[in-house]
Amino acid sequence: MTVIVRHPPFAPLWAFFSLCFSWASIFGQSAPEPLEHTSSLGTRFVTIPGTPSLFATHETRLSEWQAFLAVSGYAWSYRPHFQQGPDHPVVGITLEDARAFCTWLTEKDRLEGRLNSSQLYRLPTRADWDAAIGLLRTRKPDLTVEEKVADERSFPWGGAWPPPAKSANLAEGEIAGYKDDYPFTAPVGQFKPSAEGLYDLSGNVWEWCWDPEIRAEQIGVLRGGSWAYFRPECLLSSYLYTVPVDMRMPTIGFRCVFEDKQRTAVMLAAAEKIKAEIRTQRREEITGGEVKKEELAAMKEKLRAAGQLPSSQDSQTPLVAAKNGEPFANALGMNFIPLQGTNVLFGSTEVRVQDFETWLKDAGRTWENKPRFLLTVEHPAVGVTWEDATAFCTWLTDRDRAAQLIPQEASYRLPSDLEWSRAAGLADESGMDPAERGQNPALHYPWSASGVFPPPASTTNLDALNIEGYRDSHSYTAPVTSERPNEYGIMGLGGNASEWCLDVWPGIPADRVIRGGSWLSRDKDQLRTGARQHAAASSSNSSLGFRVVLEMPAP
Structure with missing residues (x-):
């Protein structure tokens, strides 16, 4: 039995920052050697630059899965249409199946003394997978635009298409000039490993990733491609394949990662410290040293006296205070539209x-769950909790009251469930609460009151790759004004980001209502205007944002 062969007091941050720093520059000492771990089933886990987790060198094998079934009594009976040996990756695995295996193996190895209470096996997160596949954004803190583009266009084997012969177990008959000798799954470890010794990160079987968050939509993420895939865009290192969590296919398997939570905490704390030092250093490089407030104020006055800087009063376009029933733009440039039949001004984006x-x-706060994909200032803010959204509304209310842009009795808040429906064209829904109203089967979509599906091309930002007959030009979120407005002048109700509403979900006091589709949405029923979702107010994910309304005093 081999467990952790080396366990130094500090985790190998030298790997995480290998392109930017030496270990000595971080801790003033030599870098410790990488960690390794072997499970009771013989799976080897190795250190990966860019993540504190240790990755299994291969996908979970059929023999390991059968050992789990034999001991646990877990109910599972899937059989693929092709023959597999014990060293082939297990297939026909749902997200729940994969998580159950990780939990079982954790408990097994803890009972055997191979793991302590802070160590466990789990599925990789999307960030773990990004690091394992070698995306540059996980190994270098500040990419150039060219590097970001190259990162999005890279394959696990490099930049070439078609892939070099025997790069991975792919759909060889569908890729011109490519051959790998396996019509279905291959035994694990038959193709060239990554620099860290990981096999089959591309091809063989899709592998589940799981981020431990409460999602607004019951979808999972698969990475890596499989023996049946041949489209170049699906085999990119950065590609995320979003599917229902209960999908069971002969192309889907998984691999585990090993995590020591104490080690993770040390690494993350050190990483945050280094990031802060980088920001300080770069700021001083740009400014030539620390800039004091007094020096900045004196510089502004000097420029203003010379006529090179407008006065603060002249530097802004005069703003008009909000009025009932009239469009309004606040100091942040947020636009609001009167919502017919109410005393509410509805955010247009x-x-x-x-x-x-x-x-x-x-507020002196940080964006804890800011997505890893590229966001410009005009993109919707996603990765935001309901609590964050309501705090934003409170802050904006205080700000605009102080500036006398809104009446003292007016306030910003999240839209109610009924207000959101009215803004999207469903003014007369039946039902006593959001759950009841969500059962209305009316085929009404934010882009079509007559139920047209799929939507016309580029109407909204959805998971276009998984909606037959639809296309849009966005891989992730899109600028908030990229959609055409509805009849009321409101944009983005059909996709881009799902949106928090004010209401509590009936019967679950901790949950709040969520409306609208997102860039990850593809289900026809869930994209109906009347469809509702719900999630804990403290949860967030990369497809969930919000808009605000301004509630004016009754006329």
Whole structure:
């Protein structure tokens, strides 16, 4: 039995920052050697630059899965249409199946003394997988635009298409000039490993990733491609294949990672410290040293006296105070539209990154769950909890009252469930609460009151790769004004980001209502205007944002 062969007091941050720093520059000492771990089933786990987790060198084999079934009594009877040996990756695995295996193996190895209470096996997160596949963004803190583009276009074997012969177990008959000698799954470890010794990160079987968050949509993420895939865009290192969590296919398996939570905490704390030092260093490099407030104020006055800087009063376009029943633009440039039949001004777009970051800076807070994909200032703020969204509304209310842009009796808040429906064209829904109203089967979509599906091309930002007959030009979120407005002048109700509403979900006090589709949405029923979702107010994910309304005093 081999367990952790080396366990130094500090984790190998030298790997995480290998392109930017030496270990000595971080801790003033030599880098410890990488960690390794072997499970009771013989699976070897190795250190990966860019993540504190140790990755299994191969996908979970059929023999390991059968050992789990024999001991646990777990109910599972899937059989693929092809023959597999014990060293082939197990297939026909749902997300729940894969998580059950990780839990069982954790408990087994703890009972045998191979793991302590802070160590466990789990599925990789998307960030873990990004690191394992070698995306540069996990190994270098500040990429150039060219590097970001190259990262998005890279394959696990490099930049070439078609892939070199025997790069991975792919759909060889569908890729011109490519051959790998396996019509279905291959035994694990038959193709060239990564630099860290990981096999089959591309091809053989899709592998589940799981981020431990409460999601608004019951979808999972698969990475890596499989023996049946041949489309170049699906085999990119950065590609995320979003599927229902209960999908069971002969192309889907999984691998585990090993995590020591104490080690993770040390690494993350050290990483945050280094990031802060980088920011300080770069700021001083740009400014030539620390800039004091007094020096900055004196510089502004000097420029203003010379006529090179407008006065603060002249630097802004005069703003008009909000009035009942009239369009309104606040100091952040957020636009509001009168919502017919109410005393509410409805946000014409989702709250943008620049709006949200203005609040974060003013409140001295950090964006804890900011997505890893590229966001411009005009993209919707996603990765936001309901609690964050309501705090933003409170801050914006205080700000605009102080500036006398809104009446003292007016306030910003999240839209109610009924207000959101009215803004999307469903003014007369039946039902006593959001759950009842969500059962209405009316085929009404934010882009089509007559039930047209799929939507016309580029109407909204959805998971276009998984909607037959639909296309849009966005891989992730899109700028909030990229969609055409509805008849009321409101944009983004059909996709881009799902949106928090004010209401509590009936019967679950901790949950709040969520409306609208997102860039990850593809299900026809879930994209109906009347469909509702719900999640804990403290949860967030990369497809969930919000918009605000301004409630005016009754006329």
